[in-house]
Amino acid sequence: MRSILKILPLSLILLLVESAGGIVCTAAQAEKKTGMVMFIAHADVPPYYIVGPESENNGILMDVLRAVTGPLGYTVTSIRLPDKRGWDMLKYGGVDVYASAREWTDNPDRFLWTEPFMPNEDVLLCRAGAPLSYTGPESLHGMTVACIKGFVYPALEGHFRPGGITRLDAPSPEAMLELLARGRADAVLVNRTEIQWILRTRHDLEPHRFRVNEPPVGRALFRFLFPRGQGWEPVVGQFNRRLREMKKDGSLKAILDRYR
Structure with missing residues (x-):
């Protein structure tokens, strides 16, 4: 390895070192992500979210999120925020996930979207x-x-x-x-x-x-969305596989039926 490095241009050596560092950093980032924070907008209402002294963090969207993330090894918490602040924190850091529809979102490709899991x-x-x-x-x-x-x-x-x-x-x-x-x-x-x-x-x-x-x-489709560039790209694939399993085994329908 030392012999190879001796004959490589300095710029290429630096590129290799930087790439290796990036891989290590990305792996470390991914390894740290064992929990996620869902933001709840003030405009959201029961039964999508049910927030209160006796029913903290309940409702359809939190129930589906927990059912998806549990087998994937993630813990989920939620925080209630004004709508604009929640979207800003989702984009720039502080919260990780939200549930909405692409049809309601300006420039939806700013975010990573899962497959749909329920109609609205x-x-x-x-x-x-x-x-x-x-x-x-x-x-x-x-x-x-x-x-x-x-x-x-x-x-x-x-x-x-x-x-x-x-x-x-x-x-x-x-x-x-x-x-x-x-x-x-x-x-x-x-x-x-x-x-x-x-x-x-x-x-x-x-x-x-x-x-x-x-x-x-009118009709739209609920999906989970994550910010880009913060290490959630592989998680979207995991969510999609898990959602397909839940649709196939009936567990997703069972959650939705509890609120109908």
Whole structure:
């Protein structure tokens, strides 16, 4: 080896040393990653995340993450952060993983994404006896639809206008249901998973008064995402293999079914 180094140019020797150091550093980095921190945005709601004195770190997304990471040897913790700070920390350090959809993210290729593990659907909820049948945005023209204030609904945005759909904003799903029950709205636009959870756990809202219109108005796919350049590239492959196993053996469906 010494003889070889004697006849190599100095620049090549330095390159070899630097590369070896990089390999050692990367290996050491990978070896240190035995835990990961999920950030929870303030906008996230049950049953995706359930945060409280008696239910810290629970909900669909944390349950799926734990089921994926457990056999891979990782421990998982979570931290609740304002949305912008969470994304900044995900990119620059401090948190490691988040759950979202590529469709909702500006320039999604800034991050590493796993394969999808659950759908996220916006659906219409109407009164139980209403004849509403959603076949496309035009089928809502002339109607009043309650929405969450500040939320964007891509499939309908171009139809919220005079002569189209009248948008009525409300601060929460419960407030939207009240508008619907009082006849102030013809339908409300809700997240399927969230409304299933609300109607299952809030019997005081009298779920029998409402009906979910089955065709989704909008659809996206939840994935886990990691920052680039911080050693998580191999982990994404491990996540994907584990998610495929969970889909095949039914364990992923079993987690999702607990919240329906």
